[in-house]
Amino acid sequence: MTVWDRPEPPPRPVPLDRERIVAAAIALADEGGLEAVSLRKVAGRLDAGPMRLYGYISTKQELFDLMVDEVQAEILPQEQPGDWREALRILAHRTRQAALRHEWLADLLGGRPALGPNGLAVTEATLAALDGLADIDTVMRAVETVSAYFTGAIRREIANLRAERATGLSKRDWQRASGPHVTRMLATGRFPALAKAVYDGTDVDAEASFATGLDWVLDAVAAKLTRPPV
Amino acid sequence: MTVWDRPEPPPRPVPLDRERIVAAAIALADEGGLEAVSLRKVAGRLDAGPMRLYGYISTKQELFDLMVDEVQAEILPQEQPGDWREALRILAHRTRQAALRHEWLADLLGGRPALGPNGLAVTEATLAALDGLADIDTVMRAVETVSAYFTGAIRREIANLRAERATGLSKRDWQRASGPHVTRMLATGRFPALAKAVYDGTDVDAEASFATGLDWVLDAVAAKLTRPPV
DNA sequence: AATGAGAAAATACAGTGTATCGCTATGAGA
DNA sequence: TCTCATAGCGATACACTGTATTTTCTCATT
Structure with missing residues (x-):
């Protein structure tokens, strides 16, 4: 045969x-x-x-967890720079870039504790950057504060980006002229500070805004690190 | 008849x-x-x-938007205190409390721009607190930074709370002893800073941690407000 | 060659968001 | 008081979801 x-x-x-x-x-x-x-x-x-x-x-939720962990591998920098501030800045920016590449990450960010191998590695890298510069509790507070900031900032940025895309308008134009509802609300005079912000504020690009806020938070952390380490 | x-x-x-x-x-x-x-x-x-x-x-999404806006009414304080710092602190804490009352808020927070009447009112209140204390762009950056912080912090807090509830263990116990996966990972020695944090860190309660981080961020904002207002 | 175990496939179920469509009750006009 | 158009409502329908259960099949072992 x-x-x-x-x-x-x-x-x-x-x-x-x-x-x-x-x-x-x-x-x-x-x-x-x-x-x-x-x-x-x-x-x-x-x-x-x-x-x-x-x-x-x-469970489907577990699939999401795996997806997040997978993307967190992209966040880990190749090598750790010496300066703690630079290290945290890089981690934050890499997280942001990952979210820009994978917008769905914004929906998941901070939604569940990240316990996968890469998630733990990211946490480790964050803690390691500050290790020894203050007592552990201060370090933890610093890490939590910084990551709360960039988590929230990234989520907002992506949310705005989607809104802009949905209307086909830049955020400013949309608020200023074309979002009928917002325009109407601003016209009521009940939101003077908001109106001023919308009409007089400069339209700074998202990355710069992210970086500025991050620097402020890092300044705050720096101020707390001056206390003697344990 | x-x-x-x-x-x-x-x-x-x-x-x-x-x-x-x-x-x-x-x-x-x-x-x-x-x-x-x-x-x-x-x-x-x-x-x-x-x-x-x-x-x-x-659309169902619109229902969610309405739900968020409704809850934002709970966030608005009755009267505006004079001190900007106190005003921002109160707004952050009230948002947190709203999220503790309505945990689902954490899933929605920051997910979409809040353009409802109450959402706009919250934004207005936040901006108003800082109005006149610096140029508009600085004020906007400050508002964005603070709210990015507390958005992220609240989300993480609720996420941890759910995880604790799901396992029936306090966060520390769970990391330290009972979360087999985490324990195993820490035992590998690949996460020394994380291990130190888990084993040596103090288990501070969530509200205190939130308040501390918030204070740091407010400190940072305060430092930027010293520049002459426009 | 028969049997057992394990994995994969098929089927099934209860539920989802939303489109479509006939009906019916209501108010306007005569 | 009757008729008619219309808006709002309910029912039905569809395509799809996550997941449990049942059936089928393949391979290794006896």
Whole structure:
């Protein structure tokens, strides 16, 4: 019996692992946002049935956790610079850049504790930057404060970016002229400070604004680090 | 023909308005989190069919927007204190308290621009606190920085709170002993700074931690306000 | 060759957001 | 008082979701 007579063996299912699953999910999210990620579509990209995924994750939320952890690998800088301030600044900016590459990250940022290997590594890097410069509690407070800032700032930035994209207008134009509701509200005179900000404020670009706020927060941290370390 | 002969008129549908819809949605979210809010359930609480809601909102996302705006009314303080620092501190704390009352707020905070009447009022109050103390751009940067901080901090606090609740353990105990994964990771020695923080750090309560970080950020703002106002 | 175990697939279910569509009750006009 | 247009409402429908359960199949072992 030659090869030609024997039928081909039935197609074995392509092997799966978390890495491939997460990669597919990230690709979907990059293309269509978080809500484009469904277990069926993820599995579909891997030529598998949806239930197949449940061997690797036990809930969709866990898939999101894996996605976040995967992206946090992009955040880790190659090498740690000496200056604590530079280290924190870099971490913050890299997080921001990751969120600009993967906008869905903004929806997940800060939503759950990041306990994956890369998440822990990011936390480690953050703490390490300040290690020894003050007592542990001060260091922890500093880390929490800085990361609360950039988490919040990134979320707001992405939120605004989406709003601008949805209306097709720059934030200023939209507030100033074309957002009928906002315009009307400002016209009521009930929001004088806001009106002043909208009409007289300079339209500074997002990155600069992020960097400025970050510097302020880092200034605050610097001031607290002057106390003697333990 | 007496009243008794005449049949009752057919039951008129109970009138609806956004206020009642939003109240029902908030009640559901308070009880079961954001994912307990479905248009069917909201409508059900009002003895209406799901499609009825589409006369008042055109998308579920809009319902969320209305919910957020409603809760922001709780944030507005009754009267504005004279000191800008006190004003910002109060706004931050009231936001935090609102999020503790309505944990789902943490999921929505910063997710979309808050353009509802109460959202605008909160922004106005925040800007007004700093009005005249510096040039507009500095004031805006200050407002953005402070609110980025407390947005991020609140989100993290709620995220941790949920994690603790899910495991039934305090954050420290959970990290220190019972979270097998974290324990194992720390034992690898790859996260020395993190291990030190977990084992040697003091377990300060969430409100104090929030307040401390907030004070630091306010210090930073204070330092920038010293420049001459316009 | 039969059997057992394990993985994958198919099916199923309860629920979701939203589009569409006929009905019906209501108020305006005669 | 009757008729008619219309707006609002309910029902129905659709495509899709996350996940439980059941069925089928493949392979290694006896």
